[in-house]
Amino acid sequence: MYLKPEHLAEKRYEKYKSALRPYDFFPEIQSLDFESLAESDRVFLQDFGIFNSELEEEMFMLRVRVPGGRVGADNFIKIAEMAERYDLTILLTARAGIQLHGIEAEDVLELFNAVNDLPGLSTWQTFGDNVRNVVTDPYDGVGPDCKIESFPIIERMHRFFHKNPELVGMLPRRISIGITGMRRNVWPLFSNDLFFGLAERDGVKGFNVYMGGKNTEISQSADIFLPADEVADFAAAVIEAFNRYGLREKRMKSRLFHMIEHYGMEQVKAFVAEFYDKAWESAGESLLGKERIPDTVALDGGRWGVRWHTEYGLVTPEEAMRAAEYAKAEGADVRIGIDQQLYLLGLPSPEVDLPRHETAATVVACAGSEYCPFSYWSIKEEAHYLPADRLEQDGIRIGFSGCLKGCGRHKHCDIGIVGLRNANFGDDDRSARIFLGGEISEGKATTEVYLRSIPLKSLNETVSLLIDLFEGSGLEDFETFSAQVLKKFEPEFIEFYLLARLAGYQAVPLDPGMDAEAIAEALDKGLAEIAAKEGWKKASDALMKRMWYTKKAATVHHMDPSKRNIR
Numbered sequence: 001m002y003l004k005p006e007h008l009a010e011k012r013y014e015k016y017k018s019a020l021r022p023y024d025f026f027p028e029i030q031s032l033d034f035e036s037l038a039e040s041d042r043v044f045l046q047d048f049g050i051f052n053s054e055l056e057e058e059m060f061m062l063r064v065r066v067p068g069g070r071v072g073a074d075n076f077i078k079i080a081e082m083a084e085r086y087d088l089t090i091l092l093t094a095r096a097g098i099q100l101h102g103i104e105a106e107d108v109l110e111l112f113n114a115v116n117d118l119p120g121l122s123t124w125q126t127f128g129d130n131v132r133n134v135v136t137d138p139y140d141g142v143g144p145d146c147k148i149e150s151f152p153i154i155e156r157m158h159r160f161f162h163k164n165p166e167l168v169g170m171l172p173r174r175i176s177i178g179i180t181g182m183r184r185n186v187w188p189l190f191s192n193d194l195f196f197g198l199a200e201r202d203g204v205k206g207f208n209v210y211m212g213g214k215n216t217e218i219s220q221s222a223d224i225f226l227p228a229d230e231v232a233d234f235a236a237a238v239i240e241a242f243n244r245y246g247l248r249e250k251r252m253k254s255r256l257f258h259m260i261e262h263y264g265m266e267q268v269k270a271f272v273a274e275f276y277d278k279a280w281e282s283a284g285e286s287l288l289g290k291e292r293i294p295d296t297v298a299l300d301g302g303r304w305g306v307r308w309h310t311e312y313g314l315v316t317p318e319e320a321m322r323a324a325e326y327a328k329a330e331g332a333d334v335r336i337g338i339d340q341q342l343y344l345l346g347l348p349s350p351e352v353d354l355p356r357h358e359t360a361a362t363v364v365a366c367a368g369s370e371y372c373p374f375s376y377w378s379i380k381e382e383a384h385y386l387p388a389d390r391l392e393q394d395g396i397r398i399g400f401s402g403c404l405k406g407c408g409r410h411k412h413c414d415i416g417i418v419g420l421r422n423a424n425f426g427d428d429d430r431s432a433r434i435f436l437g438g439e440i441s442e443g444k445a446t447t448e449v450y451l452r453s454i455p456l457k458s459l460n461e462t463v464s465l466l467i468d469l470f471e472g473s474g475l476e477d478f479e480t481f482s483a484q485v486l487k488k489f490e491p492e493f494i495e496f497y498l499l500a501r502l503a504g505y506q507a508v509p510l511d512p513g514m515d516a517e518a519i520a521e522a523l524d525k526g527l528a529e530i531a532a533k534e535g536w537k538k539a540s541d542a543l544m545k546r547m548w549y550t551k552k553a554a555t556v557h558h559m560d561p562s563k564r565n566i567r
Helices: 013-021 021-030 039-046 072-084 105-115 151-160 228-245 258-261 265-271 318-330 380-385 389-395 456-473 478-484 492-500 517-523 525-534 536-548 549-557
Strands: 050-053 056-062 090-091 100-104 176-180 194-201 205-209 219-227 296-298 305-308 333-336 343-345 363-365 399-401 417-423 430-436 450-456
Touching: 013 039, 021 039, 021 105, 039 050, 056 105, 072 090, 072 100, 072 105, 072 318, 072 333, 100 105, 151 176, 151 228, 194 219, 194 228, 205 228, 205 450, 219 228, 228 265, 228 318, 228 380, 258 265, 318 333, 318 343, 363 380, 380 399, 380 456, 389 456, 417 456, 430 456, 450 456, 450 492, 450 536, 456 478, 456 492, 492 517, 492 536, 517 525, 525 536
Parallel strands: 176 194, 363 399, 399 417
Antiparallel strands: 050 056, 056 100, 090 100, 194 205, 205 219, 296 305, 305 343, 333 343, 417 430, 430 450
8 A cells, every 4th residue: 555755754653543543454464565565564564563674675574472471382383383484583582572584575474374373472563553562470370489470461451452443553652561470570570661560558469550661761650559450451541541642743752651751650640540440559568579580490289490591582493393392292381581581381300301502591682683774783693792601690680782772671681781883993893882780670770871882802801890890799689789889989980990990900899888089099090190180981081092992993083073983
């Protein structure tokens, strides 16, 4: 189908919606020529999980919704068979879903129909302005510290918004939902637009409500407690209120976060109340706690849960088939975690006869430049630069994004990494920006920039130094180290300190009982004098230039900033 040229303006998404509901576009999919698509076709197709770019017209991607990550052994076998037959790449996502990459135009429709025939799975509303896959803990309902099973609630939410003609592609922007009835929370669930966290009020267990999270923001308490049987209705009311009152003028300012920023939390709650016919109570006591998840967990009945390590979300068809067939033969379930790992739940033994990748399950990595046009790095490959064994051993969570959009959750982790480019580093201009200071388990704070730019070649050394400092602190986890050590100083000083240590100056401890100036002087008196005179940032600039800038890049460094190849 073709729309008038004026619909291709800056606000084209809203104009497309006003011209035709995406739901009403759906019947046209079966007769589309996928080798000759209009831009309006590409926009509408995203509402049904089909992605194609004018930059690569001949190749498509299909995104699969897996409610609660519960893909199941039979479905995963079918997905593996499709990927094998059509030579596709399987990516597990940070929303516990699946992406199938490398689909040729002639195969799109057949794959689309085949995936949507799988029980419980769907490609509907996985892109675009929709309610995205609802996520939870992979041990939901079976883990030893599960107090309320979330999946029945997720299913009720799903029945409300899935294939709802008034909601498919019609929201101001996407909305993400997370829920956990587990006492532990090691997941970045406060990154959701709407999050329901386990709580207790007057002796009744239920959920506290948090709203306004996204890849770069923490959800705020809405000061609401809900019994489990009211959560799905409340979620529906939030979706309806967002659809009616959400901001639509600028796409970059149209998330639930921006609605709360614009109207205030109390007014947003008033909007929600228009669609919710019950009174709610103020927030209860949060029951969320911190706990590391091992690779094997004892379940009831002598059964076991096993986390199978992927290559940072990348799974070959052969691996997927083998894991799913093994689980099926053992009578076990297959689930996808929002850590991009596979969980085989209900095995008779913790010993699993499956080869696995020697990767850190605590690392979440975005799709990377092979699969996303926005990424500056091949993230799945560059993640191997990290000291995986030490990260795994200490339970340090890494969020690795290929751009500032944050799909690798670099703001919702212990150590965030964003792959960028910096011509000052010479021919290999890949650079990393390091984010620290996150306290995400209880929704206290996202990470912030602590190191503006380091070359890729120094990534392992830098992360290893941070691990050394954490281990030397004797604190129980990296979040506590962030709160009690790193955040006692200004980020500009931490950057200076880390660069000085990387440059080989004195191995002075990062002692929160000392002031920054005293630590700087202990590192090197000359450096301390520069910092005292010029400030921490300029002293850091001098260290970076000394360590990493090439002679060729030095010329670029003094060029007009607008002409530098720094993104």
